[in-house]
Amino acid sequence: RLQHGLKKLSLNGDPLAGAAPRIITAIPFINIIEQTQQVYEKVIGDSATIITHHRLSDLTVKSDNLEEMTIDKRLLEVEAWEGDVVLTTFVQLFHSILTGKNRSLKKLNKLAGSIVILDEVQSLPEAYMPLLAAVLASVSKYYGTRFILMTATQPRLLESAEKILPEVPASLELLPDNKKYFKELRRTRFVPFLREKLDTQQFLEFFMAKWQGREAALVVVNTIKRSIDIFTALQPILAAVYPEVKLLYLSTNIIPKQREKVIALARQYLTDNQPVVMVSTQSIEAGVDLDFDLGFRDLAPLTSLVQTAGRVNREDNKEPYAPVYIVQIQSDNSYVYKLHNLADTKELLAKYSEIPETEYQNLIDEYYRRVLNRPLSSESETIWNDGILGLDFDEIEKFKLIENAGEVVDVFVEDSDEASAIANAYEELIGGKESIDRQLFAGLIDERMLTKLASSPSIYERKTLLRVIRGKMNRYIVQVRLSRFKDNRPIEYAARNGIKSDLFWIPPGQIDDYYDRQTGFKDEKGGAFIF
Template identity: 30%
Template sequence: MYIAHIRKQDQENQSVETHLDEVKELSEQFGQKIGVKYLAGLAGLLHDLGKNTEAFKQYIKAVVENPVEAPRKGSVDHSTAGGKLLYELYYREEATLYEKLAVEWTAMCIISHHQGLRDFLTPQLTSTFLERVSHKELPEFNQARETFLNQQMTVEQLTDYFHQAVEEIKTIIGLMKENTLHPISLSLVIKYIFSCLIDADRTNTRKFEEGNSQGTRFQSKPYFQDRYEALLETVTAYQNGEDSDHPINRLRNEMSMQCDQFASRQPSGIYTLSIPTGGGKTLASMRYALKHAVTYNKERIIYIVPYTTIIEQNAEEAKRVLRDNANILEHHSNIIEQEPADLSGEDIAAYQSLHLAKDNWESPIIFTTMVQFLNTLYGKGTRNVRRLHHLSNAILVFDEVQAVPVKCISMFNEALNFLHTICHSTIVLCTATQPALDFVEHDLKIAADAEIIPNLDKVSASFKRVRVEDRTRPSGYNVSELNVCIQTELDNVRSVLVILNTKRAARKLYEALQQNEKDDDSPEKGYRLFHLSTNMCPAHRKDVLRKLKQSLSDGERVVCVSTQLIEAGVDISFECVFRSLAGLDSIAQAAGRCNRHGKDPIRNVYIINVNEEDITNLKTIQAGSDITKRVLDEYKKDPDSLGHDLLSPQVMRMYFCYYFHRMKIDMHYAIPVLENHMIDLLGRNSRYTSAFKNAHAEHLPILSSQSFATAEKYFNVIDQPTTSVLVPYNAEANELLVELNGDMNTDRLGQILKQAQQYTINIYKHEMDKLEKSDDLYVLLHGSVYALRETAYDSEIGLDLESGNGWSVEIQ
């Protein structure tokens, strides 16, 4: 018997035959949802074929019996053999196009299942794929092959199974042609198959390690029906509440009912939900999603938001309204970094536990970020892609969708077209400021009647609660002048919110306002000062927001200084808002924090320009500011044609059309060092295929040409990648840090990692370097998790990089 795994606790063996059969079965379940059952199953069946060798048997025994002196991880290649077998059996000159693609897609997944997808064609005009499946010599390949064909499946049986996979290729390509999908969708199909394999392999290995069976599948429909009924109870309570007759609340109820009715119309589609800011879109969209999930047997509801602050609030509200804490997952970030490829000794066992414990989005309701969503589709390695297959037959609600990074827009649109057309998922674009994603080159395939709420112009007029005034001036405002403006406004209102673009400007204003408090002995003129920053972990921000809301509710005089993290999705209301000049969509979101519930007369939102802000290196903010200036000028010339409102749908449409036109060359995720972009690398890869033909006087000898590893290497949703660091915010955080230093099983580790997300901040490389230099950073779990020392975390401001200042200049 050849060995796939040896269980640590009792030295029990899992045979290769058993592991391959069980991974194949689970891969088939995952793949069947989009019609790639046999493609995914084929990858599962052959992925560890190379473990049928004496060399691997001796290697795995050595790792378990003598971990200190064990061979280096990966020193025995077991992932190439399955791909090599497929290539030798079926990649022949007379093979059809579909047969060749079936080999290429599944073999690529097999050879990549430990490091991430490789390049069919590299920038150096070589093929990592061909080097592995065609050219590489495997010493015991014949032994592995014969063992598999004698014990597991005959050549005839394998061929029958392979041809069923070929038929799936035909169907998938037919769907793509019928719906005119971009070639990048082929890459996403391969990634989907890869996701099925990775999750099935990791899940089966974890279950064996824990001594558990595969378990039963979660029953989504009765769960969503129960949650839908719980939500309706809350809706009914609101309808019978104290302020139920207020015009705003009546309109909220009406739009909530429209969402409920729309949910039953179509089984899948790409829709827009353009409820104005403060219109109750979180509950309305959840009502739509639950009703749609029950009606059309969807398996999962995933909320994708731009900022972690929205996750914190929305997930908390969902848990309360749906009366469920156990099955609603908040996935902020990956606490564990991608594991190194070169490991040896005891580190192998340590990383194995981490490897298996990473979350794979099995929960029925998930709140996550745009970064995590895009990483699932385009990020490197195996950590992110494992979750991809859970995006199928799902409902994806994109809250504040206007915040998609400009460089990712083409890839975002193509991903949504793929998820709707091939993966049978329903997409809801939820924002008050729809970003005209149908206007760009790689357009989103939105139906003409996609808007869930009819009569948007009437709804927007009914929701008018603020007056947006252009207070910018040629010289801008310095901090002292802005301070005076705030003090003047406090003579007329009791609460002011100031949103600035950079931490540096926020720091200066915050310090000036602190000085006001010290200088002013008059109680009637005093106010409570609050600060919000991503230097604080989610639990810390949640506590600050709770105190801030209580002060507002008690009628205290309040000033809050924040970067833009507060302007989207945070349910809070001030009597006046100052917003530093930025994109008009950001200004509209900031306005949503003013007179949010319409209980006061029309309140003021002031657009200002702060000369302490340097946004010259912040390309998208600079572009948004420039376009907003242009729109403000045009509005002054002809307000009649623009609805006499700077936040009207006509103005927002104008803004996004101008903005996307200016940024169109940046939308394909350019990679300057390669003089290429990701849309091409994952699509036709025309630049490299042409170069290959010129260099070799012949076409690339395989049909697929995607440069997966190269594209993933350069992909970062944010321009400056960050690292997740755990912080010692409170007693629970400290207990988690202590526990992470000890031994635990994978189940407990998974629980801890979910809890720890509440105590995580994301920091930039230069911040990491500074913390390491000052010895304020240490590592846990064999260097896989970073943690901050207490001296570097302040109870008021969070991360303290400046020995008491705690400020960083980067954009939030």
């Protein structure tokens, strides 16, 4: 089916017709890349080379020519996208186009003649949609690139390019009768309860009144603080009334390795039909393949509500129209989302007591009609006119796909022997010694690459090794907003062995002082914080 679809994209007279184009799949969030890679490997097998590129990429994974490849060459292969199929993130893709930095630009040529799949394209920031749409249209025109925009909530991206470009290339709907399929869906329904704002206790009362104790329930809120408050309050309630129910917590406040374990555990419970309650932030919306019986969602823009609904009755094997209750928990959403997006969503929901999934598409169309009618954002206008057309690379560098909502620090949680081994290897590289102890890298990089590694590596090998080790280290790192960090400041990394680093450190013997094994980094003051 994929081959058939790709043939449809090769137009008559196209010089690339008949060639095997490179396929580049870009995903908004790192946490679903591994899941996507497994699917691609299952489908493609050994018939093509798959490159996975993001900041946590493991450069030591298998390769057909690994026997002849040193680790620095492996880095070049990954960063230059030297593969038949490339899996990457929106950040890597768009910051490779909108940049003047050589390191990012060295893969730009790989877009020529390629098919680029943008998954969950609605995740692009609204303020940048006209800019990015104009960029995609221009790359398609001059590079012969084909873009496939995939989402259940199509944001009319190419139409937004008309705010910038005098002429936009024609698009092709790969599923022309898609509205028919949406109209046949009976999996979920929105049930809005937005008459008043709830605090944590009121929400818990609402939750216990709607949940029967036997179903798998998903609770998605807008701030980490609220998620921890709800999770902590639910623990004694469930222990007393429903001791057999499993309670799970998921957010970016826990290290990536722990998030992987939580998702795997949730999948197992759901497969075994065990009653489970998961309390989460928006991190579960990013393509996480879980299937709950009902959901509860703090008010968010419509597209986020639909994403949460996608984790309820996902496989359509439960009772039809499973409820997704929409509430407003105080003013948490104002910390995260634009007020006009919230106002539009609330106004659309206010017309209904219940909204079946058959009507979701109508709501989405109206929501994006309103988005499209807004004036061109200053962010898109300035970067396009001054940066791209004016060749002002300083202006282009202001493009940030992910907003920095406050200064953050990286805290390394040394909670296992593996974490300690990675930290030891990290120090070996940044300690300033000319030669390194190669045994410290055993088990961390491929043994065949290890045998080729010189005891006094070149500057390029050292940089590549550091890139590999920092990628592995990131599985034990939680990013903490500076405002929270000040209230429970961990130890500077230099206290570990005198090696200076920009990291902070939670030692093995002090984990409980700074880090909760279930909910993550501890904010002693309890101030408001997001994501």
